[in-house]
Amino acid sequence: GYEEGGQLTEAVRRRPFSVVLLDEVEKAHAEVFDLLLQVLDDGRLTDSMGRVVSFKNTLIVMTSNLGADAIVELADAPEEEMRAAVMKALHGFFRPEMLNRIDEQVIFRRLTRDHVAQIVRLQLKDLEKRLAERKLTLEVTDGAIDVLVREGYTPQFGARPVARAIRKLIEDPLSYRIIAGDFASASGVVVEPDGDALRFRKVAEHEGQAPA
Template sequence: DVFNVLLQVLDDGRLTDGQGRTVDFKNTVIVMTSNLGSHIIQSMAGEPQEAVKGAVWQEVRTHFRPEFLNRIDEVVVFHALDQKNIESIAKIQLKRLQVRLARMDMTLDVSERALEKIASAGYDPVFGARPLKRAIQ
């Protein structure tokens, strides 16, 4: 199970595979992400960040075993994304697309109205900006 493997990495700072090979994780930063608690972040928009973090942490505790959570040094709870944030992310992704198209001697012009539509189509309160890439494709 993945959590047992992570427990070994987080506890011992190493990982041993099925063939006995060991990988050293002692000087490694491991970043894990989750949408767990995203509904809480949305519902508590505008509340103090510490209150949001506490509520999300309570939700996390209901899904993960204490021996796993006790090995996590830091938890970062991000603010909810709003329409302007999504539009900014869409601009960045569209710029990357424009660069790729330029290599093929093609151009892409996106109006503000089109940008707003793309941002709306690519935003989900639970999944954040993840669907945005699909909307652009």
């Protein structure tokens, strides 16, 4: 509203020692870049109430997909060649005065399958925690991890489909099995590969592992 400060300035005013993440910044409105230029140049912004908000203790991180195609196409090329292609894409979009005020430009190479496997294991931690609340342990074998990596990784989109793969191959079918009472007497679940799919094996209480 008219009597409210801006969302960004208000957040920084309340917590000046903050990290501000602007994801896929190239999609922002042109006016946002004018504001960013003012922040990067002067270290402050004035909100709609006329209050000056200092950004001197604020770290601003901007992510962008500009040059992502070049990263995929030049994955096996020398670092300098790939970096030059990405920087060309950045300079073709951002004004020079914007790029010149950015302290550091970090370019990430595309994810490898090993990286994606690590991401899969990290995202499975949340499911492990939820199952633990139901007194169930979760073990996902290396073969099952490989299936999730194949399903959840593409060079173009990186690891974004990983969460969807976990939901499709583990969370949804396992939820139905739990609701149906298939694991009522189990103390844990083992997830194993079954071709391009996954199967669940229950760990029966006091009986070791038994097929589900």
